[in-house]
Amino acid sequence: MHQPIVTLSSDFGxxxxxxxxxxxxxxxxxxxVRLIDVSHQIQQQNVLQGSIILERALDAFAPGTIHxxxxxxxxxxxxxxxxxxxxxxxxVCPDNGLITWSWRKWKGxxxxxxxxxxxxxxxxxxxxxxxxxxxxxxxxxxxxxKLAPRIIKPILLDIAPAGKSARSGQIVHIDHFGNAITNLAxxxxxxxxxxxxxxxxxxxxxKKTYSDVQPGEPLALIGSADLLEIALRDGSAxxxxxxxxxxxxxxx
Amino acid sequence: MHQPIVTLSSDFGxxxxxxxxxxxxxxxxxxxVRLIDVSHQIQQQNVLQGSIILERALDAFAPGTIHxxxxxxxxxxxxxxxxxxxxxxxxVCPDNGLITWSWRKWKGxxxxxxxxxxxxxxxxxxxxxxxxxxxxxxxxxxxxxKLAPRIIKPILLDIAPAGKSARSGQIVHIDHFGNAITNLAxxxxxxxxxxxxxxxxxxxxxKKTYSDVQPGEPLALIGSADLLEIALRDGSAxxxxxxxxxxxxxxx
Amino acid sequence: MHQPIVTLSSDFGxxxxxxxxxxxxxxxxxxxVRLIDVSHQIQQQNVLQGSIILERALDAFAPGTIHxxxxxxxxxxxxxxxxxxxxxxxxVCPDNGLITWSWRKWKGxxxxxxxxxxxxxxxxxxxxxxxxxxxxxxxxxxxxxKLAPRIIKPILLDIAPAGKSARSGQIVHIDHFGNAITNLAxxxxxxxxxxxxxxxxxxxxxKKTYSDVQPGEPLALIGSADLLEIALRDGSAxxxxxxxxxxxxxxx
Numbered sequence: 145m146h147q148p149i150v151t152l153s154s155d156f157g158x159x160x161x162x163x164x165x166x167x168x169x170x171x172x173x174x175x176x177v178r179l180i181d182v183s184h185q186i187q188q189q190n191v192l193q194g195s196i197i198l199e200r201a202l203d204a205f206a207p208g209t210i211h212x213x214x215x216x217x218x219x220x221x222x223x224x225x226x227x228x229x230x231x232x233x234x235x236v237c238p239d240n241g242l243i244t245w246s247w248r249k250w251k252g253x254x255x256x257x258x259x260x261x262x263x264x265x266x267x268x269x270x271x272x273x274x275x276x277x278x279x280x281x282x283x284x285x286x287x288x289x290k291l292a293p294r295i296i297k298p299i300l301l302d303i304a305p306a307g308k309s310a311r312s313g314q315i316v317h318i319d320h321f322g323n324a325i326t327n328l329a330x331x332x333x334x335x336x337x338x339x340x341x342x343x344x345x346x347x348x349x350x351k352k353t354y355s356d357v358q359p360g361e362p363l364a365l366i367g368s369a370d371l372l373e374i375a376l377r378d379g380s381a382x383x384x385x386x387x388x389x390x391x392x393x394x395x396x
Numbered sequence: 397m398h399q400p401i402v403t404l405s406s407d408f409g410x411x412x413x414x415x416x417x418x419x420x421x422x423x424x425x426x427x428x429v430r431l432i433d434v435s436h437q438i439q440q441q442n443v444l445q446g447s448i449i450l451e452r453a454l455d456a457f458a459p460g461t462i463h464x465x466x467x468x469x470x471x472x473x474x475x476x477x478x479x480x481x482x483x484x485x486x487x488v489c490p491d492n493g494l495i496t497w498s499w500r501k502w503k504g505x506x507x508x509x510x511x512x513x514x515x516x517x518x519x520x521x522x523x524x525x526x527x528x529x530x531x532x533x534x535x536x537x538x539x540x541x542k543l544a545p546r547i548i549k550p551i552l553l554d555i556a557p558a559g560k561s562a563r564s565g566q567i568v569h570i571d572h573f574g575n576a577i578t579n580l581a582x583x584x585x586x587x588x589x590x591x592x593x594x595x596x597x598x599x600x601x602x603k604k605t606y607s608d609v610q611p612g613e614p615l616a617l618i619g620s621a622d623l624l625e626i627a628l629r630d631g632s633a634x635x636x637x638x639x640x641x642x643x644x645x646x647x648x
Numbered sequence: 649m650h651q652p653i654v655t656l657s658s659d660f661g662x663x664x665x666x667x668x669x670x671x672x673x674x675x676x677x678x679x680x681v682r683l684i685d686v687s688h689q690i691q692q693q694n695v696l697q698g699s700i701i702l703e704r705a706l707d708a709f710a711p712g713t714i715h716x717x718x719x720x721x722x723x724x725x726x727x728x729x730x731x732x733x734x735x736x737x738x739x740v741c742p743d744n745g746l747i748t749w750s751w752r753k754w755k756g757x758x759x760x761x762x763x764x765x766x767x768x769x770x771x772x773x774x775x776x777x778x779x780x781x782x783x784x785x786x787x788x789x790x791x792x793x794k795l796a797p798r799i800i801k802p803i804l805l806d807i808a809p810a811g812k813s814a815r816s817g818q819i820v821h822i823d824h825f826g827n828a829i830t831n832l833a834x835x836x837x838x839x840x841x842x843x844x845x846x847x848x849x850x851x852x853x854x855k856k857t858y859s860d861v862q863p864g865e866p867l868a869l870i871g872s873a874d875l876l877e878i879a880l881r882d883g884s885a886x887x888x889x890x891x892x893x894x895x896x897x898x899x900x
Contacts, residue, residue: 353724
């Protein structure tokens, strides 16, 4: 039997029962789904970071997958909830910019405004009370247009993969290993002899893998997200080079 | 096919293989169950916190769910192990007060003392060696009375949801966002004009949701657990107001 | 239907989408497996710690289980990838010593060098691009010899369970509770009257369980891994006694 996949991401952490409560809600509507956690350690209310996590999830999973992501500082206000069809997959998320990185990468999708509401709902935990049930219904074959008839324009953050001819970009994410991931892609590095510079430090030419430099040395490479990363062999580039999200990265 | 759900909670953290060892033990007895982690970040030996996590799990899941929770400072002593039938669900836990919050909320249940023991067991990891196998057997349709024939009175902590006419309560849990959850419920707030006070600070009247105050401002609201919470819009109430578990909360 | 189990361990942490990306890769090759996380909090590049986590996973699970473990400082170099048949189970891991603790405990296995490669792969994330797909194929009944025809000698770390007549050993792991786990086993403690000493402090004779000493007191016992552990009742032995991995432990 086909077992649909629902992934979950949030800024809820894993100490409380909040994630389990969302899973219980999904299972009430779709008892047969497979649940996969992507990350619940998105920084609190960090919509940009959530947006990048979501793009990674959409990139990894197969068509038919449903992605639930809740970073929701606007819960209880009039902010909309989106059902987005993109890349053969479906995203359920607050309309606050979480879709940005995927939307820009895959040149848009079909975004709809969720109007379906359950009979009872809290004012503070729509993840459990509205978004998870909606994800469960979608996993159980309810058509997106039943829950969300109107196509709308999603809110987008003012950040994007760098344009084709960009000569600089910025750090968009620091991962668990201290790798600094940028919004620059391979196409930005096609000119011969480009040298990468960040925070006043010259990193040098693009390398292929960590072992192309000595232990403790920084390097620039195209990472597993197909983006330019600043890394450090056997260590944390972010710590050693004092890098932060938002830092400019130059292609000299 | 019906797939029974077994949830797992503990103070084991997620760095060691302890949780996986419990899952392996459950699966030996019940290969078809669905396993859901609730929290493994309960503070070490914090039975009160475990008790609240367990109540949240019982509240979230459907009848038939089995909940295994292990916060067990008394492992290796003569402390009993409970099988509790409550709210149409089953809990397996040490008899050390973990059942308190659920027992008080749902006005009791049927608590039994587990006498079944596997042939071999460690003296230090009953979670893996006794409780998880018992949960597996229950998930595989063994009747509670087979494993635990005698009904007993569970040990209860000296804490409870506040009584109907209580004019004060206390903070029982601080969540990942710094929300301070109390043992006061909506019924305690039915008098007109009640103002909430904690730690010498007046929070004011009950609000509906975070956006009813300005960013950085504290508020009191009925949270997703149906309890009075002290929160802060876009921040941590616990940090800003220096709140801790046990602090008194007054309804003026 | 039989549902094969694939466990996952890594030093990836749980904040990024790396673990989910490995799961997605496994599911493309084996849509019906059960996925169980063992630990993703192995210290970065700590192969010894990974080796001990892997032994715990092999000890816990039933024959037929497949274990994927990725602690891979040599990714992108010429380091080999292993498929190891051991204890009726299969391990997929980099050939960098991760198999050591299991190999020594169960007196070897059958280690093969993976030659199968997918069409496309990153240079920096073989966990997602090579090891997870290989684990998926094995879970979907591909024979190890198809992916890895040649039997090879795995790389082993210079650490092992202490020999039968050893009079001293060392701390190999500190767990979440601050228990210090050693490479000494029950057989090393069969002489009458042995007293345990570590870091200049006499712990005394072997105890059975935590409650054999007073709260706050240290003790030595055979833990749930069947190894000598230095513990502290209701506290952290590692913190109180200032113990670290590598410290010598003496049997006087």
